[in-house]
Amino acid sequence: MARRHGTASEQADDTASGANAPEDEPVAGTQPNPEFERVTSLFERVLEKENLLQALRQVRRNRGAPGVDGMSVDELSGYLKDHWLGIKDELLHERYRPQAVKRVEIPKPDGRQCKLGIPTVLDRFIQQAINQVLQRVYEPMFHPHSYGFRPGRSAHQAVRHARAQVKAGWGWVVDLDLAAFFDRVNHDRLMHRLKQKIDDPALLRLIGRFLRAGVQIGEHVEPTREGVPQGARSPRCWPTWYLTNSIRSLPGAAIALSATPTTATSL
Numbered sequence: 001m002a003r004r005h006g007t008a009s010e011q012a013d014d015t016a017s018g019a020n021a022p023e024d025e026p027v028a029g030t031q032p033n034p035e036f037e038r039v040t041s042l043f044e045r046v047l048e049k050e051n052l053l054q055a056l057r058q059v060r061r062n063r064g065a066p067g068v069d070g071m072s073v074d075e076l077s078g079y080l081k082d083h084w085l086g087i088k089d090e091l092l093h094e095r096y097r098p099q100a101v102k103r104v105e106i107p108k109p110d111g112r113q114c115k116l117g118i119p120t121v122l123d124r125f126i127q128q129a130i131n132q133v134l135q136r137v138y139e140p141m142f143h144p145h146s147y148g149f150r151p152g153r154s155a156h157q158a159v160r161h162a163r164a165q166v167k168a169g170w171g172w173v174v175d176l177d178l179a180a181f182f183d184r185v186n187h188d189r190l191m192h193r194l195k196q197k198i199d200d201p202a203l204l205r206l207i208g209r210f211l212r213a214g215v216q217i218g219e220h221v222e223p224t225r226e227g228v229p230q231g232a233r234s235p236r237c238w239p240t241w242y243l244t245n246s247i248r249s250l251p252g253a254a255i256a257l258s259a260t261p262t263t264a265t266s267l
Contacts, residue, residue: 038199045133046203047088055129056080059121067120068102068216076121091126094202098123100214100221101229115183117215117229127210130203137197183227187211 045051059073066072071079080087090096101117108114119127135151145161147153162173191208198204211228214221 038197039137040199042133042137042198042200043091043203043206046129047091051132052129054132055125058128058132059125062124064121064124065104065118066102067118067123068099069120069122071121073121076125079122080125087122091206094205096126096206096209098126098210098213100216101224103215103217115230119213119229123210123213130207134198141197182230185227187226 056077059076063073087096099120099122101119104116104118105113106116139150142150145158147155147158166173187208190211191204194204194207212224214223215229216222
């Protein structure tokens with residue numbers, strides 16, 4: 001958003017002080033920049049019991065359709081009771097191989113088809129466990145007014161923040177939609193960005209295997225050379241962390257980012 005009056009430094013001061021922010025809106029303060037502080041031993045945290053139990057609860061809440069193996073969310077707990085020790089051993093010794101995601105197409109309002117990729121519930125469980133750990137690493141790096149794919153954030157908060165900024169005198173709204181962003185994520189660039197922050201080679205290799213797991217279309221499995229599946233919540237967070245920190249470098253003090261979806265409108 002662009003303000004109708006005031007200098008750039010005044011605009012930045014207004015935003016940093018949290019002026020006109022909704023009551024449930026976190027206020028941006030002076031925070032250390034953790035972007036270049038690399039973190040280690042994350043795989044151990046992924047496999048901690050409490051983290052795994054939290055991941056299981058979240059997968060149950062998310063529900064969702066079965067993947068290529070046909071296993072439902074309701075069957076996951078029993079499967080883990082019988083097989084978790086073997087799965088954990090595969091993860092620790094880097095023998096775990098994610099299954100291909102199941103291709104499903106749903107109609108969009110404009111008549112086109114939206115391609116979804118549905119991982120197996122076991123892969124969703126492991127992805128969720130990874131996501132919870134990485135979320136704690138990347139949360140401090142987000143712009144304070146970024147709302148997409150973040151815990152405790154919503155599009156409603158983004159709208160309230162935008163309205164507050166309009167009342168404060170900002171006169172332009174830029175609605176930015178990156179066409180087919182999740183379908184076109186470059187795996188090499190994403191992994192390079194993750195490596196800048198994460199110093200855990202085993203975890204990074206596992207994330208890479210999830211990205212390259214392939215997609216099953218009918219009875220045929222095709223390789224995935226770019227993109228992340230739009231049918232699983234956790235993998236969509238990984239490129240969102242990359243994108244949001246890129247957007248954060250753009251000039252302008254007042255930003256309300258909802259998801260990652262160009263038009264400019266004068267108010």
